[in-house]
Amino acid sequence: MIYFDNSATTKPFKEVLDSFVTVSSEYYGNPSSLHSMGGQAERLLSQARDQVSKLLTVKPSEIYFTSGGTEGNNLAIKGSALLHKNKGRHLITSSVEHPSVKSAMEQLEQEGFEITYLPVNEFGRISVADLEKSIRNETILISIMMVNNEVGTIQPIKEIGDLLKKYPTILFHVDAVQGIGKIPLPLNKYRIDLCSISGHKFHGLKGTGALFIREGVRLAPLFSGGNQERKIRSGTENVAGAVAMAKALRMTLTKAETGLERMRNIRSMLRKGLTEIDGVQIHTPIENSAPHILNFSIKGIKSEVFIHSLEQKGIVVSTTSACSSKKKSPSKTLLEMGVSETLAESAIRVSLSFENSMEEANTVLAAIRESATQLRKVMK
Structure with missing residues (x-):
């Protein structure tokens, strides 16, 4: 089996x-x-x-x-909003965030917060100028992903951080889930508060x-309990998981060098x-994109049909994000980029x-070429 679905999980x-x-x-x-x-576990x-x-x-x-x-x-989004709601109830994010960000924002909207969803251009990137225009006196948090999980677009995180130096009371959260190990992210230089x-x-x-959580930044905890993780995240710590993650991060960053x-x-x-394949349109931009993601469409062939065809050849790829793939609906990220619903x-x-x-x-x-040819013959 050839596994090419590493953005879903590795x-x-x-x-x-x-x-x-x-x-x-x-x-x-x-x-x-x-x-x-x-004591051993704590160490x-x-x-x-x-x-x-x-x-x-x-x-x-x-x-x-x-x-x-x-x-x-x-924790970053709701914890910020709940603790700082007396300062303001306005948050800013993009229209192409991961469901864990989008759904958190939608839940806060139901609690009386106001959310600005920034549009993206045809490359899936927000405009820093649009972001600045959206800032209000009541803005308490900006949450922007580092790398889009579907098309691989890198958002202008450094530029946003530079802009926010003029707005020291606004917290800046970055979802770096898809970027760690692939794109450098100097947290201290980019004025990031939460990542x-x-x-x-x-x-x-x-x-x-x-x-x-940058030193000095405070959040309201989401879990009540034994006050583990310095009262931010109650619950018995997953020591083995933390040790394993530290090792995985070290090995990944070492492998990234070559x-x-x-x-x-x-x-x-x-x-x-x-x-070179007839009917293919690539959605991942050439510039400002992470090196591990490539998103494309083959005109006239449904993605789930194509995925199953490749799987029969021992190849694993995906449609949208793993969190959304079973919904069988068009990618919202691509629609926001101006891609037609058919594509x-x-x-x-x-x-x-x-x-x-x-x-x-x-x-x-080679399998993509072969599957595209086979499926077009069947569909005629």
């Missing part, structure tokens, strides 16, 4: 699985317990926090472990993640080959990891 590194099993079987004490086993948790903070070049006290990107996004990451997107385990160039070459080859219904997303090879990519490209 295969955990063997070393990551080994570390999870070791911690789970040998250091299973509750880190809040006073006995020595609890491992602290070591994992230190490692993640060093890899992200932030302070250990700014890392809070979560269950993944969805929780991190909800979400998810372990299973970089060869860690599902159910692990972290939220960066793997990114190979990944770019693979995507470039796929892009060139796809342009949006034919969208395919290929997403790479550092483990994929050029040989695999050639096989996938």
